[in-house]
Amino acid sequence: MRIFISVLLIVFAGVAHAQDEGIDRHQASRDFFDHFAFQEGEWQLENFVMRGPNDSTTLHFTVTIERIFDGMGHQSRWVQNDTGEWIGDIINTYDVETNLFSVRFFDARANRWVESAQEITLTETGFESQFSGEDQHGPFDSRTRMERISDDQYRQTIERRYPGTDWFVTDRVEATRD
Numbered sequence: 349m350r351i352f353i354s355v356l357l358i359v360f361a362g363v364a365h366a367q368d369e370g371i372d373r374h375q376a377s378r379d380f381f382d383h384f385a386f387q388e389g390e391w392q393l394e395n396f397v398m399r400g401p402n403d404s405t406t407l408h409f410t411v412t413i414e415r416i417f418d419g420m421g422h423q424s425r426w427v428q429n430d431t432g433e434w435i436g437d438i439i440n441t442y443d444v445e446t447n448l449f450s451v452r453f454f455d456a457r458a459n460r461w462v463e464s465a466q467e468i469t470l471t472e473t474g475f476e477s478q479f480s481g482e483d484q485h486g487p488f489d490s491r492t493r494m495e496r497i498s499d500d501q502y503r504q505t506i507e508r509r510y511p512g513t514d515w516f517v518t519d520r521v522e523a524t525r526d
Contacts, residue, residue, distance in 0.1 A: 394521070398518045408430065411425065471495075485510060
């Protein structure tokens, strides 16, 4: 009987310990998204997008950002202002153990998901991240910087570099609270 009770205590202690670790990971993820709480709400974005060499455009979007997954993620909904067209949604999550910031973009126009996992560093005013990938032009490195200007404004820049090239801007956002 003593052995049976001892085994039960060890099993329950192990389950309780695993639950505590899960709670800590969940809280760490919530703490990570607390850093971006100012982004929650509705924003007007002016978005410079490079489409190719010597080919760029500026688009305007209304973006609504909300917390999801019990505070452990963000979802943003993008609507193009001049057409009213829903462009897609972005779901961001953070893996505490790997320090990877996952960006999952549902491109509503193409009906497909695009995903990247970025190494991220929080800064006093936002974040910096980086990842590598490959597109129709070949392999590349990418880096993103997001800077909070005020409670009602932020700026984000994405740069890319291919083998043999310098860094160049592919995407720049100026956001103001709606």
